[in-house]
Amino acid sequence: xxxxxTEGTVVDIPSPPGTYVNPDDVVIVLETDKVSVDVxxxxxxxxxxxxxxxxxxxEVGSSLYKIxxxxxxxxxGSAPAPETVAAxxxxxAAxxxxxxxxxxxxxxxxxxxxxxxxxxxxxxAAPTPHGARTESRVKMSRMRQRVAVxxxxxxxxxxxxxxxxxxxxxxxxxxxxxxxxxxxxxxxEKTIAMYGQKARDGNMALEDMAGxxxxxxxxxxxxxxxxxxxxxxxxxxxxxMHATKMRPMVVDGVIVPRPMMYLALTYDHRxxxxxxxxxxxxxxxxxxxxxxxxxxxx
Numbered sequence: 365x366x367x368x369x370t371e372g373t374v375v376d377i378p379s380p381p382g383t384y385v386n387p388d389d390v391v392i393v394l395e396t397d398k399v400s401v402d403v404x405x406x407x408x409x410x411x412x413x414x415x416x417x418x419x420x421x422x423e424v425g426s427s428l429y430k431i432x433x434x435x436x437x438x439x440x441g442s443a444p445a446p447e448t449v450a451a452x453x454x455x456x457a458a459x460x461x462x463x464x465x466x467x468x469x470x471x472x473x474x475x476x477x478x479x480x481x482x483x484x485x486x487x488x489a490a491p492t493p494h495g496a497r498t499e500s501r502v503k504m505s506r507m508r509q510r511v512a513v514x515x516x517x518x519x520x521x522x523x524x525x526x527x528x529x530x531x532x533x534x535x536x537x538x539x540x541x542x543x544x545x546x547x548x549x550x551x552x553e554k555t556i557a558m559y560g561q562k563a564r565d566g567n568m569a570l571e572d573m574a575g576x577x578x579x580x581x582x583x584x585x586x587x588x589x590x591x592x593x594x595x596x597x598x599x600x601x602x603x604x605m606h607a608t609k610m611r612p613m614v615v616d617g618v619i620v621p622r623p624m625m626y627l628a629l630t631y632d633h634r635x636x637x638x639x640x641x642x643x644x645x646x647x648x649x650x651x652x653x654x655x656x657x658x659x660x661x662x
Contacts, residue, residue, distance in 0.1 A: 372396045373506045374420045379429075383411045384437055391429050394422070397510035398573065400566045403428055410435035507566075518595045523633040526592045527642050531649035533608050533623040539655050577601075584608065590626045601631035601641075603648070 372394035379391040385405040392403040392414070405411075409431040416422050504512070518524070562568050579602040581593045593604040606626045613622040629645040651657045 369396050369398065369424065371421055371423045372401060374416045374418055374422065375400070375505075377414055377418065379405070379411050381411050381413055384435065385409065385411060385431070392416070395506045395566075397506060399507070399568045405431060407431060407433050408437070409433040514597055515594050518597050522595055522597070524595055524630050525633045525638065525641065526628055526630040527638075527645055528590070529627045529629075529645045529649045530624055531627055532613070532653040533625050534653075536652050536655055537608075537623060579603070580605065584625065590628065592628060593630050595630055595632060600635050601629065603645075604628035604630070 373396075374392060375395045376393035377391070378393065379385050379389060385391060386408050387405055389405045390402045391405050391411060394401045394403060411429055412432050413430040415427055415429060422428065559568075559572065562572065577599050579593070579596055579599055581602055582605045583591055583593075584605050584607040588606050589609070590606055591604055593602040595602050604627070606628070608623045608625045610621050611624045612619050613624065614620075615622070627645060627649060629641060631641045633641075
């Protein structure tokens with residue numbers, strides 16, 4: 365694990381004792397302050413012991429499981445199913461040519477049975493008072509707890525300043541529509557989508573987040589029109605992108621509909637002066653409005 369990580373929480377045990385595993389099979393899943401880590405088998409064998417339980421906190425370097433490498437793999441590559449004992453049939457259990465028991469003498473006629481009582485009506489649930497809410501407590505994941513602590517620390521310690529800028533997305537949208545299957549933009553978008561999926565699935569690795577100094581947050585995909593993103597320490601700035609909306613804009617003295625988006629840049633004013641922050645955001649907006657500026661580096 366990373367140098368800053370000293371412990372993790374057991375969140376899943378995909379291979380409990382009795383499971384036969386092959387090299388690289390996941391035995392235990394740990395959740396750390398940053399990522400989920402799969403603890404994998406280094407050799408083939410049968411898991412004989414798990415030395416931790418769900419939600420246990422284990423330290424880096426501690427033993428987590430034992431594997432019997434002398435155990436042979438079950439047929440078909442899967443663990444044998446537990447044996448089920450079927451109740452033997454009475455006829456099969458009886459000795460061969462055994463005579464059936466004699467019929468019991470007829471009993472005296474019994475009086476007619478009383479009619480069964482009517483089934484009780486199911487209880488009717490009390491109506492929920494108007495405006496009442498149901499509550500459920502869900503334990504925060506270790507990663508969510510760490511995120512909460514770090515972001516609150518950023519609010520308490522960083523001199524965060526947010527500046528806004530609107531940009532015309534028309535030219536960039538047209539360029540992307542024309543060349544979406546060629547140029548390097550497609551690779552960039554696929555890579556961003558890949559990292560987004562890994563984050564949603566909880567499969568982000570430490571190397572995926574190493575060396576980050578700047579974050580791009582795209583709340584626009586959820587419909588956000590404007591917001592003030594929070595810096596994620598030790599990073600120094602974060603760019604927030606928002607929803608693109610058609611708005612009336614004055615272009616060369618004429619009111620025309622244009623696809624516009626708000627950009628928000630939050631930065632640590634202790635490290636970045638206001639002039640640099642504003643000019644940087646304005647430069648981004650200008651390059652989006654006129655992608656040719658990126659080609660000419662202006």
